[in-house]
Amino acid sequence: MFLKWIFDRLMALIGLFILWPVLLVVAILIRIKMPGGPVIFKQKRVGRNGKLFTMYKFRSMTVGHGGSSVSVAGESRITPLGAKLRHYKLDELPELWNVLIGDMSFVGPRPDVPGYADQLKGKDCEVLKLRPGITGPASLKYRDEEELLAKQADPQKYNDEVIFPDKVRINLYYLHHYSFIKDIEMIICTVLSRRMKYDNETI
Numbered sequence: 001m002f003l004k005w006i007f008d009r010l011m012a013l014i015g016l017f018i019l020w021p022v023l024l025v026v027a028i029l030i031r032i033k034m035p036g037g038p039v040i041f042k043q044k045r046v047g048r049n050g051k052l053f054t055m056y057k058f059r060s061m062t063v064g065h066g067g068s069s070v071s072v073a074g075e076s077r078i079t080p081l082g083a084k085l086r087h088y089k090l091d092e093l094p095e096l097w098n099v100l101i102g103d104m105s106f107v108g109p110r111p112d113v114p115g116y117a118d119q120l121k122g123k124d125c126e127v128l129k130l131r132p133g134i135t136g137p138a139s140l141k142y143r144d145e146e147e148l149l150a151k152q153a154d155p156q157k158y159n160d161e162v163i164f165p166d167k168v169r170i171n172l173y174y175l176h177h178y179s180f181i182k183d184i185e186m187i188i189c190t191v192l193s194r195r196m197k198y199d200n201e202t203i
Contacts, residue, residue, distance in 0.1 A: 037063035045111035108133025
């Protein structure tokens, strides 16, 4: 995956250079519309080989909400501006820094909070061989995850028993059938909000 390693760092650097005006505008909007808290949300996530790292995102929630690690569409802790940032994935732009410094990749499993990927057993642990990604096959399949969880009687249970195991399955397939061309296709589909065929399903 040496080509992937080079691609990640080069494109992250280019992305930060090109998108800095967007980053600045979003930061100013957060400061104006969501005062009383930081612009950047920092949280420990599980990275490659189970090592914890600090992930950076634009803050999209109220300060000190103390809610669940599972986000559901329409929650009061998600601000109106935050909802728009999350819808257009603008809250994830600071993760380009994580890619540049090697904590993340453009494509891979989404980084979990402790208690999920780091608790996997058996062959499922192989998921931790991958660097977490800004996007990936599981992210594409569950791009409307928050809306899906909002329809469930018990969102946390549905996530733990249905969504998370399916994400592990998809990410294991990605690990064992890696393709740089598929990486590029996933990035394009993420940017353009399109679907694609992957492992005999549409994601």
